Amino acid sequence: MEPLSPTGYASGDPIDLATAEERLALPEGIDSDLVEQIDQDGLPLRQWPAAVAELYHATVTSRLYQEGHFLFLLGLLTCLATIVVDVLINPAMVPEGVALRVLAVAPLTLLGLMAGTRGWTNLLAFCVGASPIAFIAVVVHLAVHLPPDLSPRYINATILIVGLANVMLPYSLRGLIIFDLSALVVAMLMLVLGGVDFATQHLDTIALFTLVAGATIPVASQFESLRQSNFLLTLRAQCAGRELLEANAALHTLSETDPLTGISNRRSFERQFETDIVAPGFNGRIDDRIALMMIDLDHFKSFNDAHGHQAGDSCLKLVAKALVDIFDEAGGVVARYGGEEFVAALRVRDSKEIVAVAEDVRRSIATVLTPVSESDRSLITASIGVGVAPASAMLPREELIEMADAALYSGKDAGRNRVEVVEAEPAFGRGG
Incomplete structure (x- = not known):
């Protein structure tokens, strides 16, 4: 003093x-x-x-x-x-x-x-x-x-x-x-x-x-x-006022954070999708494309049964970290959607860039866990469905999720550990 x-x-x-x-x-x-x-x-x-x-x-x-x-x-x-x-x-x-x-x-x-x-x-x-x-x-x-x-x-x-x-x-x-x-x-x-x-x-x-x-x-x-x-x-x-604000901030963080992985939850993703992807301000262009990805870990239940729930939780945390690293660098948002399913979104200039990011996600998840045997088969893989639409189309998030889900199940049916894309043309957009 x-x-x-x-x-x-x-x-x-x-x-x-x-x-x-x-x-x-x-x-x-x-x-x-x-x-x-x-x-x-x-x-x-x-x-x-x-x-x-x-x-x-x-x-x-x-x-x-x-x-x-x-x-x-x-x-x-x-x-x-x-x-x-x-x-x-x-x-x-x-x-x-x-x-x-x-x-x-x-x-x-x-x-x-x-x-x-x-x-x-x-x-x-x-x-x-x-x-x-x-x-x-x-x-x-x-x-x-x-x-x-x-x-x-x-x-x-x-x-x-x-x-x-x-x-x-x-x-x-x-x-x-x-x-x-x-x-x-x-x-x-x-x-x-x-x-x-x-x-x-x-x-x-x-x-x-x-x-x-x-x-x-x-x-x-x-x-x-x-x-x-x-x-x-x-x-x-x-x-007391400061403590109340801190408590409210902590409560808000908890309400928008997945307790297991520490990344955003579905509620937070919905807000971030509107603020960071749909309305990106001066950084966005009318001819951008918006991509929404549904990322589902293949045969995760079998992995959980074989290695235990703690191993399953650790796996989810490792996958979440890998996804955050990728989408932070790509300027997108990612969240845990529920169970072994994640959702992500980004805004880019062309579809090739979207596919490149999705393939990067798939490869990264495949290398998250090192195989315990000499086999080259990854312990965990992911199927990724991508719904893509022009930003000018102003498709609702729900429709992009439906498109991404359809692509995801198509990939599952085709053998898993792959990326499938469903793309909407400008003529199908509601606002385009």
């Missing part, structure tokens, strides 16, 4: 608001159970797991960027608005009051706004706290030059400033304590510069200043605790 700056924000390379938002993305290792456990145990921030604590500091930084502009503009307008008080109490002090306000507060405001734009987090955090402290210095300095009966009005205003700042500034608890101590030191320094007697006369104000700062710290601490609880609740909801 990154070290914290004195204001409580993560130090390191400058970031912009977009980067801060990106850091709010949930990292790995954070789940709803972990977040709920943190909340139930009431763990303080320092005992949170590193990943959760770092994410919280990122949200605090994001809040700083979100509220920085508002706080700077509000502070500057408030500072300038108090010129009216100068006019009412001592008009002769107005020029000096205006100059001090502009010279002390305006540069910090502009610097803070620039830091927010450039993504300088530490400088932005410094300016957010330095601006009200500069205003306190101006107020006490003006009080030094007022008559004794009027100066307490100005000095007491510093108490209001520090009280409001403790509630509004987007600092951590440690950052607020540093802010209060800095404001107190600056106020006392300005009183001493007005003379020891003047400072002595306002020791009660300093005591009240300290009391208000100390009394508002617990309020700020409670706000910080509420922010942390709200963060945990929000994070838990985000984790």
Whole structure:
């Protein structure tokens, strides 16, 4: 986890608001159970797991960027608005009051706004706290030059400033304590510069200043605790949402995957056929040909009986892998249709390419299992029926399956371990 700056924000390379938002993305290792456990145990921030604590500091930084502009503009307008008080109490002090306000507060405001734009987090955090402290210095300095009966009005205003700042500034608890101590030191320094007697006369104000700062710290601490609880609740909801999406994705994958071979099932094939074959986008041409293959393992029941179901399952897995390799390279799709039957489809330019792929499939399946004897006969072979139609014909998938089935059984009748093709001419197409 990154070290914290004195204001409580993560130090390191400058970031912009977009980067801060990106850091709010949930990292790995954070789940709803972990977040709920943190909340139930009431763990303080320092005992949170590193990943959760770092994410919280990122949200605090994001809040700083979100509220920085508002706080700077509000502070500057408030500072300038108090010129009216100068006019009412001592008009002769107005020029000096205006100059001090502009010279002390305006540069910090502009610097803070620039830091927010450039993504300088530490400088932005410094300016957010330095601006009200500069205003306190101006107020006490003006009080030094007022008559004794009027100066307490100005000095007491510093108490209001520090009280409001403790509630509004987007600092951590440690950052607020540093802010209060800095404001107190600056106020006392300005009183001493007005003379020891003047400072002595306002020791009660300093005591009240300290009391208000100390009394508002617990309020700020409670706000910080509420922010942390709200963060945990929000994070838990985000984790639950992510887990729900992952569960839905896993369920969708399971619903479209054959559990034995791990390749697509019939349902997935139907979707892929429409999206990847029938409607291939800019890669397809109107004169393409669409081929659908029914691939059936020959005498698989006998193989299963002779070698056992485990051997049969292994055989199906090996065949599935071989088919995926071939059709991935050919730009087609393949799925387990059921039992020992597979279905595949691809879109090509001519029928010769289709036959070449089908023959490649047949030969590949014949070499999946090595014979255990010196015989050249393969342990497993396949009969392949292919239905082919022009893409312009827009034949339904069901009709292509019927054509491929007819070709498959024709191949079975002709002796198995062969490829048979049934091709529809453009004149037979429904949309051609």
